Amino acid sequence: MSAPHGGYYLPDPSHWPILGSIGLFSIFLGSATWLNGASAGGLIIGFGIAVFLFMLFGWFGTVIRESVTGTYNHQVDVSFRWGMFWFIVSEVMFFGGFFGALFYSRILSVQWLGGAGDGFATHQFLWPDFVPDWPMTVMPDPSKWTVYREVIPAIGVPLLNTIILVSSSFTVTFGHWALKKGNRRAQSWWLFVTLALGFTFVGIQATEYVHAYHELGLTLHSGIYGTTFFMLTGFHGLHVTIGATMLTVIWLRSLSGHFTPENHFGFEAVAWYWHFVDVVWLFLFTFVYWL
Amino acid sequence: MSQAVAHGHDDHSHLPAGWKRWLFTTNHKDIGTLYLSFALIMFFIGGAMAMIIRLELLEPGVQYVDPTFFNSMTTMHALVMIFGVVMPGTVGFANWLIPMMIGSPDMALPRMNNWSFWILPFAFTLLLGSLFLPGGGPAGGWTMYPPLMLQTGFALPFVIFAVHFLGASSIMGSINIIATIFNMRAPGMTFMRLPLFVWTWLITSFLLIATIPVLAGAVTMLLTDKYFGTSFFNAAGGGDPVLFQHVFWFFGHPEVYILILPSFGIVSQILPTFSRKPLFGYESMVYATASIAFLSFFVWAHHMFTVGMPLAGELFFMYATMSIAVPTGVKVFNWVATMWRGSMTFETPMLWAISFVVLFTIGGFSGLMLGITPADFQYHDTYFVVAHFHYVLVTGAVFGMIGGVYYWLPKWTGHMYDETLGKIHFWVSVISVNLLFFPQHFLGLAGMPRRIPDYAVQFTEWNQISSIGGFVFGASQLIFLYLIIRCIRGGAKATDQVWEGAHGLEWTLPSPPPYHSFTTPPQVTDAVAHS
Numbered sequence: 009m010s011a012p013h014g015g016y017y018l019p020d021p022s023h024w025p026i027l028g029s030i031g032l033f034s035i036f037l038g039s040a041t042w043l044n045g046a047s048a049g050g051l052i053i054g055f056g057i058a059v060f061l062f063m064l065f066g067w068f069g070t071v072i073r074e075s076v077t078g079t080y081n082h083q084v085d086v087s088f089r090w091g092m093f094w095f096i097v098s099e100v101m102f103f104g105g106f107f108g109a110l111f112y113s114r115i116l117s118v119q120w121l122g123g124a125g126d127g128f129a130t131h132q133f134l135w136p137d138f139v140p141d142w143p144m145t146v147m148p149d150p151s152k153w154t155v156y157r158e159v160i161p162a163i164g165v166p167l168l169n170t171i172i173l174v175s176s177s178f179t180v181t182f183g184h185w186a187l188k189k190g191n192r193r194a195q196s197w198w199l200f201v202t203l204a205l206g207f208t209f210v211g212i213q214a215t216e217y218v219h220a221y222h223e224l225g226l227t228l229h230s231g232i233y234g235t236t237f238f239m240l241t242g243f244h245g246l247h248v249t250i251g252a253t254m255l256t257v258i259w260l261r262s263l264s265g266h267f268t269p270e271n272h273f274g275f276e277a278v279a280w281y282w283h284f285v286d287v288v289w290l291f292l293f294t295f296v297y298w299l
Numbered sequence: 300m301s302q303a304v305a306h307g308h309d310d311h312s313h314l315p316a317g318w319k320r321w322l323f324t325t326n327h328k329d330i331g332t333l334y335l336s337f338a339l340i341m342f343f344i345g346g347a348m349a350m351i352i353r354l355e356l357l358e359p360g361v362q363y364v365d366p367t368f369f370n371s372m373t374t375m376h377a378l379v380m381i382f383g384v385v386m387p388g389t390v391g392f393a394n395w396l397i398p399m400m401i402g403s404p405d406m407a408l409p410r411m412n413n414w415s416f417w418i419l420p421f422a423f424t425l426l427l428g429s430l431f432l433p434g435g436g437p438a439g440g441w442t443m444y445p446p447l448m449l450q451t452g453f454a455l456p457f458v459i460f461a462v463h464f465l466g467a468s469s470i471m472g473s474i475n476i477i478a479t480i481f482n483m484r485a486p487g488m489t490f491m492r493l494p495l496f497v498w499t500w501l502i503t504s505f506l507l508i509a510t511i512p513v514l515a516g517a518v519t520m521l522l523t524d525k526y527f528g529t530s531f532f533n534a535a536g537g538g539d540p541v542l543f544q545h546v547f548w549f550f551g552h553p554e555v556y557i558l559i560l561p562s563f564g565i566v567s568q569i570l571p572t573f574s575r576k577p578l579f580g581y582e583s584m585v586y587a588t589a590s591i592a593f594l595s596f597f598v599w600a601h602h603m604f605t606v607g608m609p610l611a612g613e614l615f616f617m618y619a620t621m622s623i624a625v626p627t628g629v630k631v632f633n634w635v636a637t638m639w640r641g642s643m644t645f646e647t648p649m650l651w652a653i654s655f656v657v658l659f660t661i662g663g664f665s666g667l668m669l670g671i672t673p674a675d676f677q678y679h680d681t682y683f684v685v686a687h688f689h690y691v692l693v694t695g696a697v698f699g700m701i702g703g704v705y706y707w708l709p710k711w712t713g714h715m716y717d718e719t720l721g722k723i724h725f726w727v728s729v730i731s732v733n734l735l736f737f738p739q740h741f742l743g744l745a746g747m748p749r750r751i752p753d754y755a756v757q758f759t760e761w762n763q764i765s766s767i768g769g770f771v772f773g774a775s776q777l778i779f780l781y782l783i784i785r786c787i788r789g790g791a792k793a794t795d796q797v798w799e800g801a802h803g804l805e806w807t808l809p810s811p812p813p814y815h816s817f818t819t820p821p822q823v824t825d826a827v828a829h830s
Contacts, residue, residue, distance in 0.1 A: 021314065022323055036425060043456040087479075095470075097509070098508045104512075105549075112545060113537060117542060126609070229530075
């Protein structure tokens, strides 16, 4: 039933998906247990992560083996492309939800709490001392939420990070050009530069977080400003980490000569993903740090 | 396209047998069967919860269950029926039918197809398991509004992670469906020749990919607000509980079209067959479906008219909501026009499809009433809303699916079902379902609030009628279960075409069809596609 050459490849039954489910289930179960205060949660999470990683190695390993042995025809390649494309669209919508929360709180809820629109009575009766600034200079209820000394200015480390991430989008493209010309050496080097830039970005973000928590007093508890700041940049940082890990994988695959000028979907998928995290960062830089 | 020839030998001696076949399968028919069976089991679990609700509401006062348990039953009933019945059930139809309808050997990404199904039992273990935790299951309603939902005990993270997990399944399922429809069509199967069921699932998949991640974001915000000190929904930190409702309904409104569009597609396949006429206005059906889906992104706040929005918002969302009536009207008109002067016969699938058109339209009209802002101030959170969405979801989405099961069951199993039993199932269901839900309109208009175990004595009679209707409707589904099991086990041999008036590629395959639907892609012409 599987057709190694010619027809559309239909894989044999596979045990990887069910292992993925067991892994994810354990991660979720463990996390829920841990959040409820039971110490066994950590163990279940650990087990889940181990199973999930085993699944990732096994499943991707199978796909890579099938790919390099020429099992996939052009039509299979197109299916993979649509798959990756719509996956990235779903990721865009995930960030869209959090950006929506940012715009809503900044433009509407904070202003209403400060008395704008129909919020006059709200302001008078709830927290008359609240001033609707952004970044916030005072919390609506200062007894529950701590205000920070200052926030991270856009022109500074975030700008440096912008330069790093935008450059890495260029370097991955240079790697793609080299791949298309069949220059494996240049391709691997450009990939290495890209993933190095990616991990540098993550490292700098981590230092910034430490700085924010310890010196600026800006934390996840700093009202809606701290909430949107850390949730947006945090989820972005997580995606950069995933992207840089994927870059590492295709760098290793590139060193092993897996990609040919004609057949390199794995490379392109990671490159698309990398451009996606880059574009999300540009929105973050503009709306979270700058404006 | 012409390369889409899977090697033709149908020798499955190397396939695993027994439970391994179902656990590891990468075949679209096996996975479709798994999805449909899962949905059927969940239908009875969610139905049992509904029976508990109707039992408690049989008379005023609190008699049978604890109010908190009652609240967790309304919450769980909704989550099970939406995420466990209608969504997996329609994906089951998609899996079985789309490859057969577009002339492809299988789905585009078969391994991922397995994963998107096998997430479901695990996710529902998390969700249903939360009922047995100390403090009980989630009781804040399926809409999970904070701050109420944040008062949930141990169950909260279980529910939230279950929603994440189910979301992953839906996204993978829809990616697979889109990739299949874009990339696996047989030569000549152009977009405007696709059967309408395929079109509705294509559009449903776009909706899923666009909205499920937003739901994931919303429940993530609940999680961090509860456990990590964020203040998305806490005004004391500058957030707003209403923000949750905006984010949730940005998902939630397209979600109701996710639930109904596949049934639109099923009904659009059934009506032409038994009217022996092509679907009236095929192209306008496609455009109407796309318009409904597009507009569904701009109407979400009609679920929140009474929450305290600026007037401009209330008006915008009212007019946007009204505008959806136009493409929906196009569809209902086309269904009726398809039957107009047709040589109609009334086999069981046709009965379900006709009742779908009539009863869904009732639900549509009550939806229009709810969409009028000043009127909604009266109806909001009453049993009128409950009546409305059960007309669109039970007599709409579920009736469409049941009709689809009768329509394609002979194709899937190779056996004809018992027509007499099918008709009994239909008539008992259609009478009892109206007994169940129609009085709820009166209760709502008279002021009975939803999600409440007790009520004022003047609501007693209609509640009793509704409960009796509910018990009969619940029991009549056992006929359905019995009929399906009997049809799988045997019965009169079904022909390839099954129905005299049936057209489309799936009817050119044997009943039951071979393991890989089209190993050689058929050449599709206008005659095959639309006849």
